[in-house]
Each structure stands twice: as structure tokens, then as C-alpha cells.
Amino acid sequence: MHQRRVALIPLAAVGLGTVIGMQAPQAQAAQPNCPAPMLGRYAVMGMGVQPSQAANATNTPTAHLLEERWLAGGQLQGSVIERVGRSERQASYSGTARMTEGCVLRLERRLPWGTERSEVMLDGKGRPLYSLNRNSGSVITSRWLPMAPGSCKAADLNGLVLSSQVGLSWSNGGWSPNAVVQREQWRDGSVQGLALSSYGGVGESATYNGKLNLDASSCWGSLNERDAKGTTYTYRALLVKGRAGARGYFYLQRDPNDLTAGWLVRD
Incomplete structure (x- = not known):
């Protein structure tokens, strides 16, 4: 299937070799x-x-x-x-x-x-x-x-989200490449999706569902998913807060045998 835990505002002009905000x-x-x-x-x-x-x-x-x-x-x-x-x-x-x-x-x-x-x-x-x-x-x-400034809420992701992920999977004492694209529907922290994946050149498709739990007063969260084959996946997610909801989210997979990261873009 697929695999999956940062932000700004303007500053004064800075010169060569000077610290931000200091004039030279x-x-x-x-x-x-x-x-x-x-x-x-x-x-x-x-x-x-x-x-x-x-x-x-x-x-x-x-x-x-x-x-x-x-x-x-x-x-x-x-x-x-x-x-x-x-x-x-x-x-x-x-x-x-x-x-x-x-x-x-x-x-x-x-x-x-x-x-x-x-x-x-x-x-x-x-x-x-x-x-x-x-x-x-x-x-x-x-x-x-x-x-954007401020904390996030799960409903910020509501709607359609598409993703691209790349990474590596540990097998037989070494790392092999993987890649995944996904289409997700979000509603108040719950997700249902379809993943198209290739692990070491072997392709598959799988549906999945999951739940995002946000940290208190933050845009960080933990994402747990389970696909139709019964395989579970755990991620650390960072919602990218925009002026109107979330632009999407970054994720980093936490399962030891899968080292993957992805950017999921909200429609």
C-alpha cells in the first residue's frame, strides 16, 4: 500500500553574511x-x-x-x-x-x-x-x-486529497524502492482511500481507511490506516495550514521496515 510527523511571515532586507533582520x-x-x-x-x-x-x-x-x-x-x-x-x-x-x-x-x-x-x-x-x-x-x-498561523483541526482536511509518495522498504537485509499514489476522501479526521503502489517493481492496488488524531493545539498528528488485506500502517502527519482549511499534509511512515514520505494535496 502506501507509506507516510513545519511554517512563515516577511522580514527586513538582509545583506551578504548578515543575520536575518540585521542591516549591512x-x-x-x-x-x-x-x-x-x-x-x-x-x-x-x-x-x-x-x-x-x-x-x-x-x-x-x-x-x-x-x-x-x-x-x-x-x-x-x-x-x-x-x-x-x-x-x-x-x-x-x-x-x-x-x-x-x-x-x-x-x-x-x-x-x-x-x-x-x-x-x-x-x-x-x-x-x-x-x-x-x-x-x-x-x-x-x-x-x-x-x-498560516494558528493551530489545526481535523476538519481542515475535509474533501478530496491526492498524493504522491516515494521511499524504501526493508527486505532480505537491504532496501528496495517503493512508490505510491493515492486518492482519499476525508471527513472530520476519518479517511477512505485507494492506493496504487509499486514495491520493488511489483504493483498492486488496495482500498483502505484510517483515522487522524491531532496533537493538542498543533498541526502535528498521528495517522493510523488499515487496508482491505488487513495490513496496518502508522504515520506521523503535519497538516499544512492555509488561510482556508489545510492545503494538504506531509507524512512520514513510522513502520520500521518502510521508510517513506509523501505530500498529499487537498483539492
């Missing part, structure tokens, strides 16, 4: 066409590989979801859930943002398991769209979506 006239003059990064809240979903801690292994597949706030003075605050191979970890974090050449914003996150460095490409309005992890040995890209 000479640096600004060196890159006059760079937009000011937009402060506020973002949802982030990323996937790739990072160096393995295990012997005789070169890298480990990984995926993450983040809810991140860009604050004045170049400060970051956020929460993350991350899959690293068959394990999972989550944390709250803080960090800093600094503008560099080429309208690239350099982020540094202080996490319990170490410092993570990323560089973000900004669009013409100063919004992040894509980023690349800059830690040595990592190859991880992420996509960003802005989130």
Missing part, C-alpha cells in the same frame, strides 16, 4: 536583487542519505518532517521527526539563519544528535522552496511550504 549596507549593495527572507512558519519534508554509523556501510537512507519558524534577528525554532534507516528520532530545536551570496540562506540547526547545516534557495518573494543539506557525507534535499 555594503553587503546589501553587493547583491541588490536578493529578496528579504520571509519570517513566519514553514512545513518541510526531506529525504536522502546520510553517513552510516554502522561498520561496513557507506550510507543510510533518511527522511524527515519539520515545522520551522523563522524569527526576527536570524533565529530559528522548530520541531522535527526523522527516520534514519529503521530507527526514528524526534526533537525540538533552535538555530540561526544567515544570508550569503546568490540569495542563498544558510541555516544552522542545533539538534540533540548534532548540528545540521542546510542552504535554502529563496524565490523572488523571499520564500524558501528547496534546500540542500550541507553536512559532510549527506545527500538530502527538502521541499518547503508556507503555513
Whole structure:
């Protein structure tokens, strides 16, 4: 079947090598066409590989979801859930943002398991769209979506939702690719859907149903699903809050043998 746990608002112009919200006239003059990064809240979903801690292994597949706030003075605050191979970890974090050449914003996150460095490409309005992890040995890209202020409710997803998911499944001591597309109908936190999937090149179709339980005063939730064959799936979901309901949701699968992430778009 398919597989499946961050947000913003505008900022003052920033110059080369300066922290967000701090002025440096000479640096600004060196890159006059760079937009000011937009402060506020973002949802982030990323996937790739990072160096393995295990012997005789070169890298480990990984995926993450983040809810991140860009604050004045170049400060970051956020929460993350991350899959690293068959394990999972989550944390709250803080960090800093600094503008560099080429309208690239350099982020540094202080996490319990170490410092993570990323560089973000900004669009013409100063919004992040894509980023690349800059830690040595990592190859991880992420996509960003802005989130409106406030908490979420399950009814924000009501209606038709379509999705695309990619990931890996653990089998016979190794990882093989999977991909899934889905069509879902949501009503007040309950979902019924159809998934078209390919696991290691073997295709199947399955109907399923499930339930989303949101965390208190948050846009994070836990999603539990069961398909027509009786297989259960667990996910961490992050609703991407819009001005009118949810734009959809990011999800990260929590079942140890399936490392998948997806973006589900509300019609």
C-alpha cells in the first residue's frame, strides 16, 4: 500500500553574511536583487542519505518532517521527526539563519544528535522552496511550504486529497524502492482511500481507511490506516495550514521496515 510527523511571515532586507533582520549596507549593495527572507512558519519534508554509523556501510537512507519558524534577528525554532534507516528520532530545536551570496540562506540547526547545516534557495518573494543539506557525507534535499498561523483541526482536511509518495522498504537485509499514489476522501479526521503502489517493481492496488488524531493545539498528528488485506500502517502527519482549511499534509511512515514520505494535496 502506501507509506507516510513545519511554517512563515516577511522580514527586513538582509545583506551578504548578515543575520536575518540585521542591516549591512555594503553587503546589501553587493547583491541588490536578493529578496528579504520571509519570517513566519514553514512545513518541510526531506529525504536522502546520510553517513552510516554502522561498520561496513557507506550510507543510510533518511527522511524527515519539520515545522520551522523563522524569527526576527536570524533565529530559528522548530520541531522535527526523522527516520534514519529503521530507527526514528524526534526533537525540538533552535538555530540561526544567515544570508550569503546568490540569495542563498544558510541555516544552522542545533539538534540533540548534532548540528545540521542546510542552504535554502529563496524565490523572488523571499520564500524558501528547496534546500540542500550541507553536512559532510549527506545527500538530502527538502521541499518547503508556507503555513498560516494558528493551530489545526481535523476538519481542515475535509474533501478530496491526492498524493504522491516515494521511499524504501526493508527486505532480505537491504532496501528496495517503493512508490505510491493515492486518492482519499476525508471527513472530520476519518479517511477512505485507494492506493496504487509499486514495491520493488511489483504493483498492486488496495482500498483502505484510517483515522487522524491531532496533537493538542498543533498541526502535528498521528495517522493510523488499515487496508482491505488487513495490513496496518502508522504515520506521523503535519497538516499544512492555509488561510482556508489545510492545503494538504506531509507524512512520514513510522513502520520500521518502510521508510517513506509523501505530500498529499487537498483539492
